[in-house]
Amino acid sequence: MLITKIYKPAEIKQAAGELNKGELIAFPTETVYGLGADATNELAVKRVYLAKGRPSDNPLIVTVSSTEMMEQFATDISEDAKKLIKNFWPGPLTLVFNIKPGTLSKTVTGGLKTAAFRMPQNEVTRRLIELAQVPIVGPSANSSGKPSPTTAEHVYHDLEGKIAGIVDDGPTQVGVESTIIDMSTDKPLILRPGAVTVEEIEAVLQKQLNTDQHKVGADETPKAPGMKYKHYAPDAQVLIVEEGKWDAALTWAKKQPVSIGIMVSNMQGKTIPENCELFDLGDDVKQASHNLFAGLRYFDDKKDIKWILATGFAEEGLGIAYMNRLKKSAGDQFFVD
Incomplete structure (x- = not known):
């Protein structure tokens, strides 16, 4: 080695x-x-x-x-x-x-x-x-x-x-x-x-x-990295939480018999349940984009974490890139109340 x-x-x-x-x-x-x-x-x-x-x-x-x-x-x-x-x-x-x-x-x-x-x-x-x-x-x-x-x-x-x-x-x-x-x-x-x-x-x-919105086929070579294969995924399942759904998501998390990771932007007004662990993404999409991969890696090192709830942003400006990476890490899975 x-x-x-x-x-x-x-x-x-x-x-x-x-x-x-x-x-x-x-x-x-x-x-x-x-x-x-x-x-x-x-x-x-x-x-x-x-x-x-x-x-x-x-x-x-x-x-x-x-x-x-x-x-x-x-x-x-x-x-x-x-x-x-x-x-x-x-x-x-x-x-x-x-x-x-x-x-x-x-x-x-x-x-x-x-x-x-x-x-x-x-x-x-x-x-x-x-x-x-x-x-x-x-x-x-x-x-x-x-x-x-x-x-x-x-x-x-x-x-x-x-x-x-x-x-x-x-x-x-x-x-x-x-x-x-x-x-x-x-x-x-x-x-x-x-x-x-x-x-x-x-x-x-x-x-x-x-x-480019097309799905790259199994036998097709992509022109650029990140177009074909699953990327950015920790072992825990990531769920994207849209604006207005955090109260319901935290209520769901509190009822789970396992540990939940919380990657949230702008913590104001949110109470984190005892079975959850927080990773602060920052105050806005720029800070969240900077911290996204660090947060995913933080929870990937914690084997007791089975789910990760992560803040979603509007797909505009830098939010397009942020959501592109977050959707791939989540396999396009969103929290549904």
């Missing part, structure tokens, strides 16, 4: 050296922690799938430190794409482009002729990539299907002994992953809602966008 080393930001030259040797290094971004491997080293990329237990037809995001690095692989970069890069890079926006033949292996792309690219806001990670002088794949650094990691400790919990190291730059700022937009088609298409909202993107492009 590997000894997983924790690297401080001042030690990233060593971490970059490990990437160049084909080792796996987890890295911080403003959204969640990613699991890095040299994107041009097919054997290293295959080890990412093994470490996470990730299905091999689930493509990986290619994380770059500059647009010049991206342009070594991507082609057909439209004027709309250039606008998005100018306004949102570095940042929590991932763009899908056609790729130049022979530049990235099928292990990275899932066999597609496209790949997803992201340049994170986190300066430590951009410097890590610069030092390694190669792009790195960047799926979330967790066991596949489990809540995404927002601290180095979360990564260590899931992947200790499976990867060479973790670059620890403290907790992430955003909490939910990047927005993914398909720029390989005639009209931009949102494949995954995220930290950059639809409204922000439409304001830059001055056009209305479509969101």
Whole structure:
């Protein structure tokens, strides 16, 4: 078993050296922690799938430190794409482009002729990539299907002994992953809602966008992560509690013979029953988005918790991304009075 080393930001030259040797290094971004491997080293990329237990037809995001690095692989970069890069890079926006033949292996792309690219806001990670002088794949650094990691400790919990190291730059700022937009088609298409909202993107492009709503088939390779397989799920069953239903939900919870986790935003006026344990999501959807994965992980470590009641928000603005992740963690299950 590997000894997983924790690297401080001042030690990233060593971490970059490990990437160049084909080792796996987890890295911080403003959204969640990613699991890095040299994107041009097919054997290293295959080890990412093994470490996470990730299905091999689930493509990986290619994380770059500059647009010049991206342009070594991507082609057909439209004027709309250039606008998005100018306004949102570095940042929590991932763009899908056609790729130049022979530049990235099928292990990275899932066999597609496209790949997803992201340049994170986190300066430590951009410097890590610069030092390694190669792009790195960047799926979330967790066991596949489990809540995404927002601290180095979360990564260590899931992947200790499976990867060479973790670059620890403290907790992430955003909490939910990047927005993914398909720029390989005639009209931009949102494949995954995220930290950059639809409204922000439409304001830059001055056009209305479509969101990919179709269900990815069993034999179909998704263009982006998070479109096909169950994600973000703790062992306990999550139930989403809509506005106005908390009194009924807490009354139900009080009657249960098992322990219940409560993930609630704005606790004002709510009394938590004795058989329940509270995780405060914060006062609004922004704070709740930042704390969502931490809350799911908190209760996943408590084996006596059998149900989790979690606050739902209106699906607008950042609430779209929040509810996308929460619905997946709950399997679309809502509390019904």
